[in-house]
Amino acid sequence: MAQNSGEARGWARRWAGGFWILGIWLTGCAAQSPSILAPVSPKGRAEAELFWFILLITAGVFVLVETLLLYAVFRFRARDPRAIPPQIHGNNALEISWTTATAVGLAVIFAMTWRTMAATSTPPADALPVKVIGHQWWWEFQYPTLGITTANELVIPVGRPIRASVTSADVIHSFWVPQLGGKMDAIPGRENAVWLQSDVEGVFYGQCAELCGISHANMRLRVRAVSEAEFQRWVEAQRAPAAQPVEPLAQQGYQVFMSKACVGCHAIAGTPAQGRVGPDLTHFGSRTTIAAGLLENTPENLARWLDNPPAVKPGALMPRLGLTPEEIQALVAYLLSLK
Ligand code: HEC
Ligand SMILES: [Cu+2]
Structure with a gap:
């Protein structure tokens, strides 16, 4: 009895695990997620259509195979477990037909894939x-x-x-x-x-x-x-060169930027900063995020970033530069004025 209930608990746990994974998987369906099944471009739509087409064919194959399998399992199950089933050799007609059907199915998928690739691989000439x-x-x-x-x-x-x-x-x-x-x-x-x-x-x-x-x-x-x-x-x-800082704090930030290592890695058009290692900052203030979508572009987040980039983004190739809080505040004022 004790053993039985332990077994039941094991099953329950496995089922719960399964539902958990299913749950995580389904959260991928949230409206916000960038799904290939919600295309907004001609190329995206052609690819999504191809996906549904192939899914339809493969779903048909799945249903057919599973139906035949279940039929065979129940219709031909051994009623006397000791009896040896009749020993036969294959069925040529069946083998030829399912090999042909598979080849035709794959040829259709190949042709449709080819057609989609040909239609979408070359950008229009006026792009x-x-x-x-x-x-x-x-x-x-x-x-x-x-x-x-x-x-x-x-x-x-x-x-x-x-x-x-x-x-x-x-x-x-x-x-x-x-x-x-x-x-x-x-x-x-x-x-x-x-x-x-x-x-x-x-x-x-x-x-x-x-x-x-x-x-x-x-x-x-x-x-x-x-x-x-x-x-x-x-x-x-x-296209305009970077805005000139007008506020005193932003002007101070400009001085900090031009006197630090920043100029070796970042470009700001119309200033001596011409580095090409990191992102161009000429109009940094017009972007909505910092560090490739990691942070919203707000003064607090920018200060966090400038204080210690690798702590915000593991491995970031912008090093921690040991800036003082005053320098950081001045840099934030300057960088966010670059609209
Ligand atoms: C050794 C090169 C290097 C130096 C020096 C450097 N940076 Fe960077 N910076 C980078 C790199 C690389 C990135 C991109 C990091 C990432 O997103 O992975 C970056 C990102 C940034 C960003 C975010 C840009 C964006 O659009 O996401 C800002 C702002 C910035 N740096 C400002 C500065 C300032 C101010 C200084 C000087 C105090 C400085 N950087 C010094 C290399 C450098
Ligand atoms: Cu990558």
Whole structure:
């Protein structure tokens, strides 16, 4: 009896574990999650359609096989466990037919996959070019025809195709914005083209999809799709050189920035700072996040970041610079004035 109830508890625990995993899995379905099944671009839609098509075929195969299996289990089960079943050799007609059916099914999936790839792999000729450069652990975005360099937030005009040339400054990364279309590897020394587009305004989340080191999971990005008019305003603002600090605290922050190691790693257009190791900060104040989507861009979070970057983001390639609280406050005032 005691043994029995112990066994029952073991089962209960296993079931509970199963439900727990199911629960975690289902939280992935929350409306906010960047699912490939909620596409907003022509490429994303073509890929989602292919997914459903293949799922339909494979679900049909699953139901057919399981039905035949259950039928065989019950219809042909051994009624006398000691009896030896009739010894037969195969059935040629059956074997030929299921081999053919499988081959035809796979050929259809192959053809549909080929068709989708051919239709989506080449960006339209009038696409806006953007260079996407993966860095450990943040994203650089350059608009070569517009003369803009920014980081971690890609701003695009709604309904216009974007031709992203994806590459890397260090190790292999992978650029992925699930609702806008499939992944593209970011490989040092290579440029891989991928076509992006959003048919609706909104913010779409992305993530590095290739393990690239300790803060791989903290290497996020956002695509902000805005109206054509808002995009033009954004372009004008981004092309301007950095704002001159006017407030005394911000002016002090400018002095701190220009006298510290910051200038060796960061560029601020129109100032002596021309480093290219970290993100371009010319219009840092116009971005909504810090450190590749890790923190909202607020004064408190920026102060935390400047005090000790590796404590905020494990492995961050911006070192702790031993700034005093006064220096940090001045830098925060200056950096946030860079709209
Ligand atoms: C050795 C190079 C290096 C130095 C020196 C350095 N940084 Fe950085 N900085 C980086 C890197 C790399 C990142 C990106 C970190 C990440 O997101 O993983 C970064 C990120 C930042 C960011 C966030 C940018 C964004 O858009 O997310 C700010 C702000 C910043 N640094 C300010 C400063 C200031 C101010 C100084 C000087 C006090 C400084 N940095 C010194 C390399 C450096
Ligand atoms: Cu990565």
